[in-house]
Amino acid sequence: MSGPAAVHGRGATANPSGRFEKLSLELDDVRSSEAVLSAEASAKAEDPGSTEFFRDTSKSILTTNDSPDVGMEVSVNPYRGCEHGCIYCYARPYHEYLGLSAGVDFESRIFVKESAPQLLRAELMKKSWTPKVVAFSGVTDCYQPIERKLKLTRGCLEVMAEFRNPVAIITKSHLVTRDIDVLRVLAEHHAVQVMLSVTTLDDDLANVMEPRAARPQRRLDAVRELSAAGIPVGVMVAPIIPGLTDHEVPAILKAAAAAGANTAGRTVVRLPYGVKNLFDQWLAAHRPDRREKVLNHLRDVRGGKLNESTFGTRMTGEGPIAESIHQMFTVHKRRLGLNRAEELSTAAFRRPPGAQMELF
Numbered sequence: 001m002s003g004p005a006a007v008h009g010r011g012a013t014a015n016p017s018g019r020f021e022k023l024s025l026e027l028d029d030v031r032s033s034e035a036v037l038s039a040e041a042s043a044k045a046e047d048p049g050s051t052e053f054f055r056d057t058s059k060s061i062l063t064t065n066d067s068p069d070v071g072m073e074v075s076v077n078p079y080r081g082c083e084h085g086c087i088y089c090y091a092r093p094y095h096e097y098l099g100l101s102a103g104v105d106f107e108s109r110i111f112v113k114e115s116a117p118q119l120l121r122a123e124l125m126k127k128s129w130t131p132k133v134v135a136f137s138g139v140t141d142c143y144q145p146i147e148r149k150l151k152l153t154r155g156c157l158e159v160m161a162e163f164r165n166p167v168a169i170i171t172k173s174h175l176v177t178r179d180i181d182v183l184r185v186l187a188e189h190h191a192v193q194v195m196l197s198v199t200t201l202d203d204d205l206a207n208v209m210e211p212r213a214a215r216p217q218r219r220l221d222a223v224r225e226l227s228a229a230g231i232p233v234g235v236m237v238a239p240i241i242p243g244l245t246d247h248e249v250p251a252i253l254k255a256a257a258a259a260g261a262n263t264a265g266r267t268v269v270r271l272p273y274g275v276k277n278l279f280d281q282w283l284a285a286h287r288p289d290r291r292e293k294v295l296n297h298l299r300d301v302r303g304g305k306l307n308e309s310t311f312g313t314r315m316t317g318e319g320p321i322a323e324s325i326h327q328m329f330t331v332h333k334r335r336l337g338l339n340r341a342e343e344l345s346t347a348a349f350r351r352p353p354g355a356q357m358e359l360f
Contacts, residue, residue, distance in 0.1 A: 084107075091106075164350055184229060233261060242268065
């Protein structure tokens with residue numbers, strides 16, 4: 001069968017209607033000013049190669065979750081949507097709550113929380129705040145391309161360093177190395193662990209699967225630079241896609257260990273809601289020869305379906321293929337010594353003197 005046409009520079013090949021059309025919004029009412037987000041950011045909405053940025057006026061910055069699969073209950077996400085465009089991203093459906101598409105819209109219409117550092121400071125100053133690990137990029141990548149200019153993630157990390165509150169970062173971007181100076185402050189108090197997500201070492205595959213993320217070698221370069229700077233850093237082999245990238249697990253772990261990683265984690269791809277169809281269309285466009293094999297393997301690890309949302313198994317899958325992936329990962333992780341994750345501590349947490357007055 002002939003697949004849908006690829007969209008240059010984008011992961012999704014389509015922009016399907018969302019599930020919540022009644023919640024559609026008028027983008028002209030929220031378009032951010034050029035003075036804030038730069039002349040380069042605004043472009044014609046009908047051009048799939050352009051990206052638009054919009055002001056997100058949320059009054060809170062901390063997101064909580066009760067999933068036993070995640071491991072951290074609080075996260076910071078300065079951006080909604082992600083220009084990296086990873087076709088498998090489980091966060092794509094969140095854009096449908098904004099009246100937008102989980103397809104190209106998710107990659108090209110990014111909402112920016114300009115007050116993220118100030119909101120975070122206010123949260124940590126509250127007497128009700130109990131020091132705990134805060135995840136950066138719990139939903140979308142906190143180091144996506146616009147962060148280079150806006151520096152909202154850096155601002156949030158500076159707040160965390162000031163309060164000495166522990167942070168766990170996951171990203172696909174080499175840009176994290178820009179903030180080594182701040183991360184060193186957190187590292188002094190056993191308050192940071194950085195994880196670089198490496199899905200494949202195949203540049204050609206990464207180019208179409210994660211079109212605007214750093215290439216695999218650049219992510220490994222980031223591991224090397226962070227490790228050399230004394231920052232605890234590991235690799236997330238995530239997501240592992242059965243029938244497409246699972247055979248790369250040993251090579252990714254070996255490359256991570258050589259770069260100085262101290263730990264490694266994994267997840268098996270999950271495709272909630274419309275992401276299933278987007279991923280199927282992507283396979284038809286970019287890997288038509290592997291399409292049936294990948295879909296069949298996914299059904300094998302998801303109880304006959306393309307997605308299974310049950311807590312406890314949604315990140316790992318079940319069945320013979322999932323168990324084989326798990327065993328392969330565990331054996332190589334142990335053999336390579338990738339079991340030295342930083343034990344994050346809240347012992348050094350403090351509310352800086354004078355910080356209360358700065359809130360007013």
